[in-house]
Each structure stands twice: as C-alpha cells, then as structure tokens.
Amino acid sequence: MYKRPNLYTSYESETQILPTWTQKALMAFFIIQLFLLPFSIPVLNDDIPGLSWLPLIGDGIPLFRFLGDGEWIRASTKVLMLIVAAHGLNLLSGVAGQVSLGHAFFMGVGACTATYLGSASGSTTWGHSLPIWVWLPGAGIAAALIGIFVSPVAVKLRGLYLAIVTLGLVFLGIHLGNTSWGAKIAGPPALGRKAPELDIRLWKEEDPLINMSDDGRWLWFDIAEEGKRYLLYLVLAIGFTLLAKNLIRTRTGRAWQAIRDRDIAAEVMGIAEFRYKVQAFAISSFFAGVAGALFVGLSGQTLATDFGLFLSVEFIAILLIGGAGTTSGAIVGAFLIYMMPQFVEEATKWLSDQESGVTGVVGDTILTEGDDLGFINTSTVTPGWTLSVFDWNIVLFGVLIIVFLIFEPLGMYGIWVKIRNYWKRWPFSY
Amino acid sequence: MNNFLLKLRQEPALMFLFGVMVPITVFLAMQLFNDPEIFFATLMRSLGMGSTYAIVALGFVLIFKATQTVNFAQGALAVSGALFLSFAVADDHIPLTTIDNPINSLPGPDWFHWGVSLVLAMVFAAILGLVIERLTIRPMVGQPLFSVAVITLGLEIALRVFNNDTVKVEFRNVKVPWGIDGFQVGKETINYSIIAAMVTAAIAFVAVFIFYRSRLGIAMRAVAFDQEAAMAQGINVGRVFAIAWAAGAVLAMIGGVFATQPPVKQSLAVDNETANIAFRALPAVILGGLDSATGALLGGLIVGAAEIFAGQYAAGETDILGAGYPVIVPYVVMMIGLLIRPYGLFGTPEIRRV
Incomplete structure (x- = not known):
C-alpha cells in the first residue's frame, strides 16, 4: 500500500525508523555506497563523461566518490568517529536536556583507557597490549564509570551551572593527563607510546584473525590500510547510530525527553529523575569513551591537549x-x-x-x-x-x-x- | 551547637567540607608560626590573585545579571582590550599604517601617557562590547539561554584566532607604570601590581555598588528580576543590555591587563595564554553565585587564596599533583562548593514550577 507521509495507522508505523519503502530503498543504496567507498572498483572510479571538468564530483559514479580517495578517506573516517561521539552528546544534551561542555573529557578518559589496555608496556609507559574487543568496550565502560561518578554533582545542577562544571572537568582532565603518572598511563608518542592496534585477534596471538594494519585484499578487491580502518569505523558508527536511535524511541528516550521538557512534571508523572539522569550521563559517556578510543586508533597518539x-x-x-x-x-x-x-x-x-x-x-x-x-x-x-x-x-x-x-x-x-x-x-x- | 551537629549529619557534603577545612586551618596556623614572612607574602599574593579573579568575575556577573547568560567570550574581550592598550603604549605607529602614534606626542610624563592609553583602551573595550551585543546578542532575545551562551563561545573562538595571531611572534607588553618592582617583606618581594590589583578591585566593586543604587542600576536589577515586567514598566531593556555588555567588556579588559602581571603571570606581556584568565575566573563566579556581585568578590578571594596557598604549601607533592597544579585548584574548590550549595554562595536559587 502506498503510504502517505504523516499518516500513521498504528504505533509501530509511527515509531519506524524508515516509514516508507522509498526511504528504505534510498537508505540501502546510500549504505551500500558507503561500504563501497574504500574499494578501488573500476566502474566506480571512471569519470562521468561530460562532468570531468568538475574537480570534486567529476570522478566516479557516486557523487561523493572522492571521499574514498587517498587523503579524503582519513577525513571520512574521522567523521565516523565524530558521529559516534556526537550521538553520545545528543543523547545527553539534545534528548535529556543536560547541557554538557565536558564531552571532550569523557572522550579523553576513553582514549587513555584504550591506550592503557591496548598498547604495549615499556620502560616509561604502562600497558597490557590487549586485543581490540577488550580495549574498545573497556574504554567505553571506563568513561561510563567516570560519568556515573560525576553525575551526583551534575544532577544537582542545571543550565549554565552544569555547563561550567563540565567545562571544569575538561581542564581537570587535561591537567591529569599531563601529570607524570598520567603520562605513564597514556603518554604522548615522545615517551615511546604506541597507539593500540586495531587488528582483530582472539587474544595476544601472533597472527590476527583480521589484519587491519597492512594493505590487503578483501573479497575480490584491493583495499588499503586506511580503507580497512574506514570499514571498521563505518560498522561501529552504524551500530551506534542504531543504538542511539533505538534508545531515543523507546522507554528510556521518552523518559529523557520528558525530563528535558519539564523535569518536575516528569517526576510528578512517575519518572525517576535521578536514575534517568545518571543513566543519561553513563550512556553518553560510554559513547564518548568509545569515540575517544577510536580517536586514538585514528590519530595514533594520545595527547591530553587534544581533548580540550x-x-x-x-x-x-x-x-x-x-x-x-x-x-x-x-x-x-x-x-x-x-x-x-x-x-x-x-x-x-x-x-x-x-x-x-x-x-x-x-x-x-x-x-x-x-x-x-x-x-x-x-x-x-x-x-x-x-x-x-x-x-x-x-x-x-x-x-x-x-x-x-x-x-x-x-x-x-x-x-x-x-x-x-x-x-x-x-x-x-x- | 546541637543544631549545627544535626545539620552536619544531614549534609554529608558539609561534613566533608568541615573535615577538610579544620586540618587546613590548623596546617596554615602552623605555617604562620613557622615562617610569618612567607605566610604574609603568600597572603598578599593570594589577595592580588583574588582581586584579579574578582574583577573578571564581576564582568561575568554584570553581563549575567542583565542578559541571563554567561559570556564565554570574556577572555577574548580581555585580550583584545589589553592588546589595544599595548598598541597605544608601546608602538610608534598606529598598527598597519605609518601614522605616528598620537599618544606619544602628548606632553607630560610616561605615567600620564599610560593613563590616557588606559582610558582609550577602556573606551575601545566598551565599544567592542557594544558592537558584539548589538550584532550577536540582541537578535537572540527570547531564545534559549544556552544558545546565547554558545554564541559567545563561537565569538571566543573566532576572536581568539585574531588575538593569538597578533601575539604569535612577539608578546605585547602592556608597560604598566609600576613595572615589575615591589617592596620587601623580609626575604620575600611583594610586587606593586598586587597592590594595584587590590586597589582596582576595590574601586570597581565600590563603583558597581554605587551604580546599583543609581536609577540605571535599579533598572538593571529590575531587568535581572523579570525582563518582561521591567519592559512593561517602561524600562529600556535594550539599553540595559548594552550598558551591561560595555561594562563587562571594560572589566574584562582590566582583568586582561592584570592577567599579565604578577601574581598571575611574571611576563608582563600579553601572550596566547592571557585569554585563559576568563576560564580561570569562572570558578570564582560559580562559587559566588552567577548573579551576585558580592559573590564575585568573595568567590574571587576564596578561589585566589586556594590557588596561591595550594601553590605555596603543596609544592612538595608536585610529582603526584603534576606540574602547574595550582591552576586547577579553583575548579576543584568550585566542585566541592557546588556540592554544598548548587547555586553558589550568594546565587539566587531558580524557582522551578511544573
């Protein structure tokens, strides 16, 4: 049946992420293109006849093909990382209405945890060289724990007071990252610190299950190291987008929105304000922590001043x-x-x-x-x-x-x- | 006494504060007997620091009281004003031109030239504040307060680039007449800039308190209390906004000048860290309460004292605390303070209705 926009006949159809078939088809097309971006596939790389004079959109059939090329793929990967973090802040500030300027701090916590868990220890650094499936969630969980730890102060405050306190966290974080023990946990590359590896392994074995640090051949196509990283980040970004979307349109998200719109009214209606606010801080920090870990995986270094x-x-x-x-x-x-x-x-x-x-x-x-x-x-x-x-x-x-x-x-x-x-x-x- | 103990038991945060304050007081008393000279010098420095914070905090409070928003661009305004002063005092030409600096051709001694430059810089800062208010804040009347605050963050970012570019190659000296000199207390030197900061803070606060009693000041307090009601009473809210921003910018500029002086910094010149004085003064504002001038003064003094005393007496623990730890002490104090009083010491609690 052809669906009219804005005409919903059931609750299910109203909360659908993509209500119409047109949207579903377009989204599928879009996502396939995103996945094809890093591969060098002959058809996609040919110039569009007649449009080759355009510097950016001329080469390749999809209009944003250039985003998969050479230096651009790095920028695209960074955008995917930013999307994960932005979802986190969106849940906290956009949906739950708790304005936070401290998102960079939680990203920094994630980055430091990832570095600490994922990279090797040395004479001036501590580390455990664990595989990615440990350090990536670990970074998120560490940030979430810090978020829960901070939230009793944060829940008491509202508006600009909250913004300034979270701003204080950022300065605190930069300082702690620059202390001597902070540098041991996650110091700069100058101290011999290497970034955690993105290779997917079961544990610390020699040959990774999926090698992410060399150029290689996936399926039938050549793919560069950057391309592999892009695909990993893309999968994560899509996963976190779905998670964020589902959080927003289910019970938790509705409770957050009620708190955002009028917190006392929400409390009167039986929404446990404290619990949901703490939850918002924890989940938002989890997103931020994972994004921080991805930040390190991309930039290859953990500098406290990056998270300012x-x-x-x-x-x-x-x-x-x-x-x-x-x-x-x-x-x-x-x-x-x-x-x-x-x-x-x-x-x-x-x-x-x-x-x-x-x-x-x-x-x-x-x-x-x-x-x-x-x-x-x-x-x-x-x-x-x-x-x-x-x-x-x-x-x-x-x-x-x-x-x-x-x-x-x-x-x-x-x-x-x-x-x-x-x-x-x-x-x-x- | 019983009441007090009951309150302590009910408020764990208060108990924590009590538990921290008593040992610190005892420790400081011991230090006072140990070496009164160092203690006195530290006290003077902390008063200087606190005065500087209080001046900047007062700028925040004035703008917050009128427009209900925190001006995050205060740091950029401070540096812009201080840079203008340094151009007026130290340069032979007007920047980017070959016209001679007119201030140099005035008669009179150096301190007179500096005074004229200071007045010019204050006028410049006021105009800058007015322009910013007119272009970016006035169109946002009635919008969510956080949006306005983020606009000022955008301003801070945009302006800071220009300021940093100006001081990238050479730091700009503001050439204060009292210089780096000071008087001796035993072995410790106390800079004249500390005295200057204290006197300036005193003048600024007295001026603001007198201003609050004037017709315009009452109008400003009315606007702070209820914008729409004030408007209905015939108060020109736009003019109140403009005056608050002009005054806030002037205070920021003065704070920017003192941010280049001891005890904040020894360099006597504007560099790319001067703008941080605004972010360092934020804890003072929050601790005192965003909408209270008294709070700004007290918050500034408390925060300044905490920073300087921690810097003096905890220096042995630098390995654990990290180099440059005094700078973050204000933020720690602020967070503890907010646990106990979420709206600061003198802030007005927001009344929440369903």
Whole structure:
C-alpha cells in the first residue's frame, strides 16, 4: 500500500525508523555506497563523461566518490568517529536536556583507557597490549564509570551551572593527563607510546584473525590500510547510530525527553529523575569513551591537549548545526563541521592554483603578492593580519556557530524540515 | 551547637567540607608560626590573585545579571582590550599604517601617557562590547539561554584566532607604570601590581555598588528580576543590555591587563595564554553565585587564596599533583562548593514550577 507521509495507522508505523519503502530503498543504496567507498572498483572510479571538468564530483559514479580517495578517506573516517561521539552528546544534551561542555573529557578518559589496555608496556609507559574487543568496550565502560561518578554533582545542577562544571572537568582532565603518572598511563608518542592496534585477534596471538594494519585484499578487491580502518569505523558508527536511535524511541528516550521538557512534571508523572539522569550521563559517556578510543586508533597518539575545550565546543556545534535531539542531526552536523574546513582548504588551494584557479584566470588583479590571496595567507606564517588557511577555518567555525544560532536555531534539521514542507504543501504555503 | 551537629549529619557534603577545612586551618596556623614572612607574602599574593579573579568575575556577573547568560567570550574581550592598550603604549605607529602614534606626542610624563592609553583602551573595550551585543546578542532575545551562551563561545573562538595571531611572534607588553618592582617583606618581594590589583578591585566593586543604587542600576536589577515586567514598566531593556555588555567588556579588559602581571603571570606581556584568565575566573563566579556581585568578590578571594596557598604549601607533592597544579585548584574548590550549595554562595536559587 502506498503510504502517505504523516499518516500513521498504528504505533509501530509511527515509531519506524524508515516509514516508507522509498526511504528504505534510498537508505540501502546510500549504505551500500558507503561500504563501497574504500574499494578501488573500476566502474566506480571512471569519470562521468561530460562532468570531468568538475574537480570534486567529476570522478566516479557516486557523487561523493572522492571521499574514498587517498587523503579524503582519513577525513571520512574521522567523521565516523565524530558521529559516534556526537550521538553520545545528543543523547545527553539534545534528548535529556543536560547541557554538557565536558564531552571532550569523557572522550579523553576513553582514549587513555584504550591506550592503557591496548598498547604495549615499556620502560616509561604502562600497558597490557590487549586485543581490540577488550580495549574498545573497556574504554567505553571506563568513561561510563567516570560519568556515573560525576553525575551526583551534575544532577544537582542545571543550565549554565552544569555547563561550567563540565567545562571544569575538561581542564581537570587535561591537567591529569599531563601529570607524570598520567603520562605513564597514556603518554604522548615522545615517551615511546604506541597507539593500540586495531587488528582483530582472539587474544595476544601472533597472527590476527583480521589484519587491519597492512594493505590487503578483501573479497575480490584491493583495499588499503586506511580503507580497512574506514570499514571498521563505518560498522561501529552504524551500530551506534542504531543504538542511539533505538534508545531515543523507546522507554528510556521518552523518559529523557520528558525530563528535558519539564523535569518536575516528569517526576510528578512517575519518572525517576535521578536514575534517568545518571543513566543519561553513563550512556553518553560510554559513547564518548568509545569515540575517544577510536580517536586514538585514528590519530595514533594520545595527547591530553587534544581533548580540550575546542573539541567540546566542536560537539556542541555539531549538535546545534545538525539539529539538537535528532539522530540525523548528529550525523549531518558531524559531516558538516568536520568537512567544511576541508572543503574550504581545497577551495583555497584551487583559488591560489597558478594554472586552473582564480590566480591563473584573473592574474594579479585581486592578488597582493606571490601565493597570497589578499587576506588569506597560503605561503608563509607571518605576524599581523594575514591569517593562514588553518586560522581562517577556525574563524569560520566560530562564525558558523553564531550565524546558525541566530538565523536557524534548529540547525540543518530545521532547514530540511522547511524545504520538505515547502514541497509537500506546494502550491499552498501552509 | 546541637543544631549545627544535626545539620552536619544531614549534609554529608558539609561534613566533608568541615573535615577538610579544620586540618587546613590548623596546617596554615602552623605555617604562620613557622615562617610569618612567607605566610604574609603568600597572603598578599593570594589577595592580588583574588582581586584579579574578582574583577573578571564581576564582568561575568554584570553581563549575567542583565542578559541571563554567561559570556564565554570574556577572555577574548580581555585580550583584545589589553592588546589595544599595548598598541597605544608601546608602538610608534598606529598598527598597519605609518601614522605616528598620537599618544606619544602628548606632553607630560610616561605615567600620564599610560593613563590616557588606559582610558582609550577602556573606551575601545566598551565599544567592542557594544558592537558584539548589538550584532550577536540582541537578535537572540527570547531564545534559549544556552544558545546565547554558545554564541559567545563561537565569538571566543573566532576572536581568539585574531588575538593569538597578533601575539604569535612577539608578546605585547602592556608597560604598566609600576613595572615589575615591589617592596620587601623580609626575604620575600611583594610586587606593586598586587597592590594595584587590590586597589582596582576595590574601586570597581565600590563603583558597581554605587551604580546599583543609581536609577540605571535599579533598572538593571529590575531587568535581572523579570525582563518582561521591567519592559512593561517602561524600562529600556535594550539599553540595559548594552550598558551591561560595555561594562563587562571594560572589566574584562582590566582583568586582561592584570592577567599579565604578577601574581598571575611574571611576563608582563600579553601572550596566547592571557585569554585563559576568563576560564580561570569562572570558578570564582560559580562559587559566588552567577548573579551576585558580592559573590564575585568573595568567590574571587576564596578561589585566589586556594590557588596561591595550594601553590605555596603543596609544592612538595608536585610529582603526584603534576606540574602547574595550582591552576586547577579553583575548579576543584568550585566542585566541592557546588556540592554544598548548587547555586553558589550568594546565587539566587531558580524557582522551578511544573
């Protein structure tokens, strides 16, 4: 039977993740493409005739094919990691309404646990070189335990007080990570610390069941090390997305939403406020811990300063730009927030390219000197007011947060709903 | 006495605080008898630190009282103001131009030039605060408070890049007239900047308390109490917002200047860590209560004392506590304080209704 949008005849159909067959088919197509991304498959890699002049979307049949190439796959993997963490913060702040600036701290806890459990011990470092199926959940559980430990303070507070206390956790975490014993648990690579291995083993045997650290051949296709890692992260990201979605649409999630909307009213209705808040902190921290472990698996190093305020703000931005309280918002937000700077960097490179970019076309008219693009400095690090591309990306990030909050408080999700409603109701305005 | 014991038994957190405070007091009394000079110097430094925190905290409180939001961009405002001061004092030219710095051609001694620059920097900070309030905060009236707070976080990130870029190659000295000098107490030196911070804090707090009694100050308190009711009484809420932001930015700038001085820092120059003074002062604000000027003063002094005394007397345990541990002491104090009083010492508890 053809389903009309917004017409539900049963509770089951209303809580379905993908209500219509069109959505199911599109999602299946999308996920298959995501899985095919790291493989080098001849058909997919061919140029689309007539579109090859486009620098990004020209090569390969799926439009986002370039995300699987060379340097881009690393960025895609990082987005998957961010998605896992963003789901965690979404559950806590978007669904349960407990604003937290301490997400980076819990990621750091996860990262340190993963390093401690997963990498080898040395003269200056402690470690157990356990396989991934121990250190990955271990990281999540350690973070969740810390989350439970902190939550009695957090449950007492609300609003900005909570935000600032969790901000304090971030500073505390960075400091503890830099102490001498913190460095032994999960020190920087300078102390001889290696990142935990992603190889899948039963225990500490020589030959892993699935080798993740070399290029190899899976099924019938060649795949690079980065591609393998991407696939592992993809599976985890899909798993955690399903988990988050199911948490939101079942009893726990409904209780959280009730607490978010009006906590006293929720309590009056018989929702155990304390228990559900602690639960929200624990589950959110679990997500963060796993994401922190994945962070280490990707970056190959555990630096306490990586898990600072900036990362926390990044997650808040992901939530607000994607749309707080929605699973899709966390995904879209993570993609936008991490990929936007990469695109800007590419665009800047293209602009300053002497042959095909603006520099080549327009010449000296808009340029000051050499490779510099007016106020964007691409060549040297100089003091003054010509910032580097990296700096401009940070400025862009800050401005993006401000602009989105002022003009579209519901984030990308709000924009999507507006567009959808426009088409659905056309030619009527409402 | 019985009442007190009963309260202790009911509140485990209070018992914990009591259990911690008594040994610390005894320990400090012992130190006082041991070496009064060091104790006195530490006390002076802690007062200087506390005054600096209190100044920055007062900026937070003023903005919170009017707009009900925490201004996370306070650090960026502090550095922007301090940088303006350093450009006015230390440079021969106006930045990016070849025009001579007009302040240098004024008659009078150096401290007069510095005073003129300070006033200019205060004006600059106030204008910066006004512009930010107008562009980013005013359109958000009526939106969730957290969204406004996140906007200020975005501002902090964006502004900090410019500030850090300015001090990347050379740190900018703010050239205070009292310099690095100080007077001697036994073997310990007490910098004049400590006295300056204390005097400034005193002036700032007296000014704010007088301001609260003025017509405009009463309007501000009315807005803090209930925005809509205040508006209905004919109070111009927008103007109250603007004044609070201007005052907050000026206080941030002054805090930024003192953040380059001992006891906060020995360098006398703005560098890329100066902006952290705002985040270091946040515990003071929270401990005192977000909407109380008295709380800002007391919170600042408590937090400053905790930081400096811990830095002086726990230095033997650096191996365990980690280098630079005094910086996080305020946060620990804040968390313990919040366990006992979730809205700070003087904060107004939020009334929750169904």
